[in-house]
Amino acid sequence: MRLLIVEDDPSIAEPLVSGLERQGYAVTWVKTGVDALNAPEHDLVLLDLGLPDLDGQVVCRRLRERSTVPIVVVTARSDELDRVTLLELGADDYVVKPYGFRELVARIRAVLRRTARDDVGEDPTGRLEVGNLTIDQRTRGVKVGDAELFLTPKEYDLLLLLAEDAGAVFTRDQILRAVWDENWWGSTKTLDVHVASLRKKLGDPSLIETVRGVGYRMRS
Secondary structure (H helix, E strand, O other): OEEEEEOOOHHHHHHHHHHHHHOOOEEEEEOOHHHHHHOOOOOEEEEEOOOOOOOHHHHHHHHHHHOOOOEEEEEOOOOHHHHHHHHHHOOOEEEEOOOOHHHHHHHHHHHHHHOOOOOOOOOOOOEEEEOOEEEEOOOOEEEEOOEEEOOOHHHHHHHHHHHHOOOOOEEHHHHHHHHHOOOOOOOOHHHHHHHHHHHHHHOOHHHEEEEOOOEEEEOO
């Protein structure tokens, strides 16, 4: 899976490149909007807005005009108008600096899932296993041992998010953004309802652990 990072600040880009490469991604780093527009096709673009030559909104619009590549905007601007404008221009997600690396990886995975692309760094058959839990990402099938589970689409997305980084703690906000939507305005209780349903279907409530005051994690 090839990622294009468009970021002019080396202090941000260099550790980001290293971290994403450790996650199994092939990363290309460019510093200007022109270089981003001239780069070959990638599987996802991480686009900073504050570029030295072109405004990030212009780059986003031009990329979208010629390609369906997923675009995740990474910026220090938190103004709601910027966010709405970028989504209207075709960005798939929006992350405000400073951000947690795990949150960014979760967003990347969520966007790639939404665009029906497979993550790299996973079993080439599309199977993900945590203990006796098996997730087949090609068919969206889930089994505990030999027993097949029947999950709703959101239950599946929630389970996959937690299983992809078993042991890592995901905050409630990270989960809602990744599984539901960046612009989710509904009650956060929907997350608790889905977790409770998942625990019941998994047959082992302790598999998904509550981290009090923070969120949830899957037992590794």
